[in-house]
Amino acid sequence: MPRNQRYDVRPPQAPPVPGPAPGARGTDRCPGGLRWAAALANADWHVTAPLLVSLAAALGTGVHTVTAALGAYALGHGLALPLWGRAADRYGPGRVLRTGLGLAALGSAACALCASGSGWLVLRAATGAAFAAVTPAVALYCHESGGTAPARQRRFADVLAVSAAAAVLAPLGAALLAHAASWRLVFLTLALLTAAAAARATALPSTPPPPGRPARPAGVRPPPSARPLLVLLVLLGLGAAEGAVLLALPALLVPALAAHGGGDGTGGTAVAMAYGAAVLAGGTLLRRSGIRWPPARLVAVGGLLGVAAALTGAARVTPAALTGVAVLLGLSWTLLHTTLQTWLPRLLPAHRRATAASLPATAGVLAGGLAVELAAPQLRAGRTAGVFLVAAALCALLTAAGAVLARRWTTRHVVPRVAVVPSATSVCAPSAGKVSGTGQTRKTRHGFVSSRVRIDRRTRGTPMSRRILVVLSEYGYWGEELIGPLETFDKAGYHVTFATPTGKRPVALPPSMDPDYIDPPLGRSVTTPEMAAKVKAVEASDRLDHPLDLSSWLPDRPYRSKPYFLRDWEAYNTRLEKVQEQIADRYDALLIVGGSGPIVDLANNWRVHDLILAFYALDRPIAAECYGVTCLAFARDQEDRQSIIRGKHVTGHCIEYDYLDGTGFVGTDFNMGPPPYPLEYILRDATAPGGAYHGNFGKTTSVIVDYPFITGRSTPDSYLTGQKTVEVLENGLRQWGFKAQPKD
Template sequence: MPGRPSPAVLLRLTTGTSSLDRYVMPPMLVAIAADLGVSLADVVAAAGAYFLVYGLTQPLWGFASDRFGRVRTMRVTLALAGVCSLLSALSPTVAALAVARALAGGFFGAAYPSTLVYVGDTVPPERRQRQITGLMVGVALGTALASVGGGLLADVATWRAAFVVTGTASVVLAVLLGALPEPASDQPRPRPMAAIRAIRRTPVALVVLCFALVEGAVLLGALTLLPAAVESGGASATVAGAVAAVYGAAVLVGSQVVGRLSATWPPARLIAIGGSFAVVGSLLVVVARSPWSAVLAATCIGLAWTSMHSSLQTWATQVVPGARATMVSFFASALFVGNALGAALVGGLAEAGRFWVVYAGFAALAVPLTVLATWRRARWSDPDAA
C-alpha cells in the first residue's frame, strides 16, 4: 500500500521511541532533585527503578511474544508505556515518580527485544548483524533527541514536559505499528518452561547472559551517569544533555560502519574493539569531568555500544534458535538488571561527587568483560551457518 511505512522504518521508530523515553531522564537528574526537594541519590534510585523493572519483565514479554505475536505485544505494551510516561509528568513526589517510571520501564521493556526477535524471525543469520545495527539508527536518534531535549526542557521549561513528549510519541507509535506484518512461522513456538529448559541446557547461552549482565553495569551505567558527572564540574543541564547527545551521534555513525564491517570481520574482533572503547571512555571520565573530556567519553561509549553490544545481541539471537524470543528477553533482562544493580551500588558515590571512583570501577569491569567475551566468541561457531 503506497505511503505505508516499511517494516524497517517501523522497527527503527520503535527502538527510537523506546530510547527516547529511556534516556530522557539522565540529563534531568539534577533538575528533578532540585524541583522535588530530594537528594540526587534518591532520583538516581528512581531512574534505577526504571531499568530494574525494565530488566525483570523481559522474560514476561518473551513469553507474551510467543503466545500473542510479536506485533501485538509491541503495540499493547507501547500504549501502556505511553500512559505511564504521561503519569510520570504528573508525579508530585520522588516516590510517585519512581513508581511511574518503574511501570513505564516495565512496559517499554517489550519494545527493543521484540524488534530483535522480529529481525531474528525474518532475516537470515548471515545478514542479521547488519540489520540489528540498523536498529541502532533508531536508538541513536532517540538517544540524541532525549539527551538534548531533556536537558533543554529542564533548563527552559520543566522536566515534566519531557515525559509528556515520550508518552505521546509512544501512544502514536502503538497505532502506527498496525501496519507491521506479523512474521510467518512454520514451527510451533515453545512453551515457556520448555524454552527455559533449552536455555539452561545450553552452556554458551548462560555465558552470553553473564556477559550481558556485566555489560549493562558498564555501558549503560557509564552513559546514565555521564550528564550528572558533567554537571558536577559546573556545566548546565543543557550542556550536560548536549554532551550526552554525542553518544547518539556516535551510535548513528558507528552503526553504519559496524554494519558494513560485520559482513567481513569476525564478531570476536568487533567485541574486542568495542570493549577497548569502553575502557578508554571510562578512563577519560576518571581523568576529567569537563565537557570536552565527556564528549570524547560519550563517543567512546557510543562506539562500544555499536561494536560490542550489537555483536553480543546478534549472538543472543543465534545460540538457542528454537527459543529465540525467550533467549533475547533474558539477554535484555540481564543487561538492564546489571544496569540497575550498578546504579544502586554507585548511587552514594555519585551523590558525593566521586565520579572518578565510579568510572574507575566501570573501566575495571570492562577489561575482563572484553577479554572473556572476545575469547569465548572466537571459540563459538553458529550451527545454523555450518
C-alpha cells in the same frame, strides 16, 4: 477428471518472499514502525533528566524522590524484560509490541496527570515495564526476518542509531517544551506518539515463522534441553558485564567531571552529547558499511575500544578527555551490543529467541544500575582513577570472554557455515558453482548463476541447534510416516517446523488412523491400535496448526511466454537466492512425508522442487518417504533437466505395494484407482546411470542412505527413516542400506 487442476499448484502471480523485496533499498533496515517504537522507548527513558526540578516543585516533593524514579523506571524495565520475552516467543512480536506500546501510552498519559511523588514513582516504574516490550519484539523481528548474520547486525545497528538519536534529542525537546508550556505537555505528547506507534504496529510486515516448538501430543514428553544452565549463565553473565561497563560508565562521566570541578556548564553537556552522537554515528556506519567480520573479531574490536576509553578516563579527567572517552564508549557500545544481540539469542532454540534476547538486557540494566550506585560514592571521594581502572579490567574480561565464546559458538553451535562467494560467471550465462567438500559440481541457481555455495565442514552443530523442516501434503499424509520421524526428532531434542503447499493444515489419511483397515496389497492391517492413537493425538492437538505456507515463501517460475520473461526470470532467481539464505540460517534438514496426498500437491509442485534444490545446493540432508520420494525424482536443474538423484541409490514405494484400486485423497471423493504412475519405474529411470532403485520387496523394512538423501520405502520404515536422519546429522553417516556396485 475431478479436481485435476490441483496438479498445477502455481498461482498466476508469484507472491514475493516475505519481507522487503530483494534488492530494494533498505532491505537490511527494520520497518519504520519498529524504529519508531524503539525511538519512543529510549526517549521516554531519558526525557525526565532535564525536568527534575520542575517535577519536584509540581509534585510537592524533593528532588531526591523524582531522581529515585529514574531508578524505579530502570528496575521496572529490567524486571519486565524476560516476561515480555516469553510473551513474544509465545504470541509473536507484533502482538507483544502493540500491547506494550498501548500500556506505555496509558502510563505516559497517567504521568501527565500525576499529582504526588509516590504516585510518580509507581507510574514511572509501570511505564518502564511497559516500554520493555519493545526490546524482545525488535530482537525477534531482526532475527526472524532472514538473511545472514551481518544482515541481522545491520538491522540492530539501524535500531541502535535511531535510539541514540532519540536519547540525544528527547531531553533537549523536553526542556524546550517544558520551558514554553508545561512538563505535563511533555508526557502527554509522549502518550499520543506512543499510541500512534501502537496503532502503526498493526501494519508491520510479517516474517516467516521461526522453527519453534509446537504443542506436543498427550503422552509425549519434551526432550531435555542441552546444557540449559550453561547457556543461561552465558546470557546473564555477558549481559551483566556489558551493563556494568558500557551502560554504567557513560552515566558516570558527567559525575566524574563534576567531582573534578568541571561538571557544570558546557563541559558536561559536551560529554553527554558526544556519547549519543558516537552511538548514532557508529550505528549508521555499521548499517551502511556492511562489515562482515566474524563475531569474535567484532567483539574484540568493540571491547578494545571500551578498554581504551576506560584507561583514558583513568589517566586524565578533563572535558576534552572525557569527551573523547564518551566517543570511544559510544563506538564500543555499538560494536559490542549489536554483535552480542546478533549471536547470543541463537544459543537458545528459535522458540525461545525473544527470551534469549531479553535475558542479557535484563542483566545489563540491573547490573548497570548497581554499578552506578556503587561507583558514585567513590567518585565523590575523589577515587576517579580507581573507578575507571576497575571498568577497564571488567571491559577486558568481557572482551576476552565474549570473543572466546563467540568463536566457540561459531564453530560448535551452528550448522555448517555457508559462504556465498562471487563468481566470475555472468548472471545471464549458464554455469556451475562448486560445492567444496563434496567432490562434485552443482548448479546452485538452476541454470542462471552468479554465485557458488561453499560449505565449511569444520563446523558441526549440536542437538540443541538442529532444526528440521517437514513438508506435508494438504491432500492427506500417512499417519505413521509422520509419527515415526517426529518422535525420533523429539527424542533427539530437535525442533520441527511444518510446511504445506498453501499453508492449510495437513490432515492424516483416515485409513492411517484405523487399526481395522486392511491394506489390499498386504492383506492385513498396517496400523496398530497404539499407532492409531498417536496419530489421532497429533491430529487433535494444535501441533500442525498454522504451517509454513510454501506458496507465500518461495517464488513461482515465470512462463517463458511472458513479455518480460528475462526480467521475471532474474527476479525469480533473486528471490530464490534470498530464500536459500533463509534456509541456510534456519534449517538443518528437510523431510517430505509420504502418503497418497503428495501425488496431488507435492510431486509436480515447482516450489517444492525449488525447496529441495535449495537444500541440495546447501549440502543439507534431504529425507523422503513413500510417494514423497517422487519429489526428489522431479527436482531438476533447469539447464540440464537431470534429476538430482541421478547416480544415487534410493528406495520408495515398490510396484508390488501399489493399490489396484482405491487410491484416494483427503478433501475429495475422487477415487483414482491405481496410482497415476508407478513410482518404482520413475525412480529406476531417474537414478540411472550409476545409481539404483532398491525396492527390497519381501523384506520388512527398506531405508537407503546415499548422502544427502535418506529415503524410506513405506509405512514400516518411518522410525528407521527418522533414526538414519539423526545419524546423518550427528554421526556423519553417508551411505547405508545398499551395496554399491563397482564401477567399470
